[in-house]
Amino acid sequence: MEDTPKRVTRRRAATRARLLEAAFEVFAARGFGRVSIEEICEAAGFSRGAFYSNFATLDELFFALYQERADLIASQVAEALAQDGPGLDVPASVDRVTEVLLLDVDWLLVKSDFLVHAARDPEVARALLEHRARLREAIADRLRRARGHTELPAVLGDAQGAAHAVVAAYDGVTVQLLLDRDVEAARAWLGRLLTALLTDGSRILA
Amino acid sequence: MEDTPKRVTRRRAATRARLLEAAFEVFAARGFGRVSIEEICEAAGFSRGAFYSNFATLDELFFALYQERADLIASQVAEALAQDGPGLDVPASVDRVTEVLLLDVDWLLVKSDFLVHAARDPEVARALLEHRARLREAIADRLRRARGHTELPAVLGDAQGAAHAVVAAYDGVTVQLLLDRDVEAARAWLGRLLTALLTDGSRILA
DNA sequence: CCCTTCGGATACATGAACGTATCCGATACA
DNA sequence: TGTATCGGATACGTTCATGTATCCGAAGGG
Incomplete structure (x- = not known):
């Protein structure tokens, strides 16, 4: 079905990368809905021919862009979680993860665009x-690894449930951050929310 | 600066309303970014002339639409919160509010579009x-009213802080709902999150 | 060193959306 | 009932993005 002509791959990979990078900037600045193919090509220093040689449609590029960055973030989170021992030091872990997740507002903007895009396209x-789900699983693993050292509130159910809650808190904080652009406040809030969720309210921060 | 010719207001109000209603449906179905002015007019059964007679731009219509619906939701939430006495019955309150907030997926879709739109326009x-802020304040009021009957976890700070957390949880659950479209699951999750946040984890659901 | 093949540029045709300018019917008021 | 004004429809010109078809230069193989 698909012929894979794998010659001359060097130039091609470079322009593809430049297109993706330029697309990220343009999407972040103007929003997916308002961006034209030409605009991206211009930002990347290419003509539209280059685009159509690498992608069939703007949606396809957007998808590729999201996957690239999302995988990057996911691995960074996994790394941040693996960094301390079996005992879960909640404040420290939260700080490190928060650092990764709320580092780049531009990424949050693009991610939100992708969300509303996905909300109308089942694929x-x-x-x-x-x-x-992958991200939740990484978090759940970490929480499970901490069992016995730290116990979770019962309301959330198992580690899987707690991970779900963590992601929800992250998403919730993101929304406010997109509006007020106050990264520090968002970090603080996410920290408070996560400690409230992951620890027994009565026991922490006496 | 602005002359306000207030004659013939009946027909005008009706078409404006129909335009807004049609816009809501079209926005929900296709997303703000992909919608043309003509599309809305078509759905409303009008020509573009009618649109330009009522709104200057698509952004203006979107703004009006959001305000209309948001005010409606806000009052419904306030009503749901006022419904029980001074003692805060967390599960019952949460159920009622949840019912209002997670009733209409279409509204959540439009709201998300509006969010990413707002994220790039300071105004x-x-x-x-x-x-x-208004919504948070209503929630905070309610929580304050319940002081003495139910205590909040200390991590979140005062009632204002707790209200902030409630909104964050709502936003977080919304994100997941937009993707899996499972309203019941979302309601259940929001309930669990809110009880986890608003009550002492050790004390609830023994 | 040629020459085949590939990648990106250029040129072109098409269609869609926009905003305006003008027209006609309807409505409110005398 | 007449009439002035208002609201929405129609018609028009223009801009802009898209996708394709073709061309040229450059990289890589023999």
Whole structure:
């Protein structure tokens, strides 16, 4: 079905990368809905021919862009979680993860665009859901690893449930951050929310 | 600066309303970014002339639409919160509010579009922030009224802080709902999150 | 060193959306 | 009932993005 002509791959990979990078900037600045193909090509220093040689449609580029960055973030989170021992030091872990997740407002902007895009395209939604599931699983693993050292509130159920709550808190804080652009406040809030969720309210921060 | 010719107001109000209603449906179905003015007019059964007679731009219509619906929701939430006595019955309150907030997926879709729109337009962002502040204040009032009957976890600070957390939880659950479209699951999750946040984890659901 | 193949540029045709300017019917008021 | 004004429809010109078809230069193989 698909012929894979794998010659001359160097130049091609470079322009593809430049296109993706330029697309990220343009999407972040103007929003997916308002961006034209030409605009991206211009920002990347290419003509539209280059675009159509690498992508069939703007949606396809957007999808590729999201996957690239999302995988990057996911691995960074996993790394941040793996960084301390079996005992879960909640404040420290939260700080490190928060640092990764709320580092780049531009990424949050693009991610939100991708969300509303996915909300109307089942295929895209599936991909996003899978990605979120992977992230939740990483968090749940970490929480499970901490069992016995730290106990979770019962309301959330198992580690899987707690991970779900963590992601929800992250998403919730993101919304406010997109509006007020106050990264520090968002970090603080996410920290407070996560400690409230992951620890026994009566026991922490006496 | 502005002349306000207030004659013949009946027909005008009706077409404006029909335009807004049609816009809501079209926005929900296709997303703000993909919608043309003509599309809305078609759905409303009007020509573009009618649109330009009532709104200067699509952004203006979107803004009006959001305000209309958001005010409606806000009053419904306030009503749901006022419904029980001074003692805060967390599960019952949460159920009622949840019912209102997670009733209409279409509204959540439109709201998300508006969010990413606002995230890039400071003017719009201000309006949205004010609206969120009003909603938070209503919740905080309710929580304060319950002081002495139910105590809040200390991590979140005062009632204002707790209200902030409630909104964050709502936003977080919304994101997942937009992807999996499972309203019941979302309601259940929001309930669990809110009870986890608003009550002492060790004390509830023994 | 040629020459085949590939990648990106250029040129072109098409269609869609926009905003305006003008027209006609309807409505409110005398 | 007449009439002035208002609201929405129609018609028009223009801009802009898209996708394709073709061309040229450059990289890589023999």
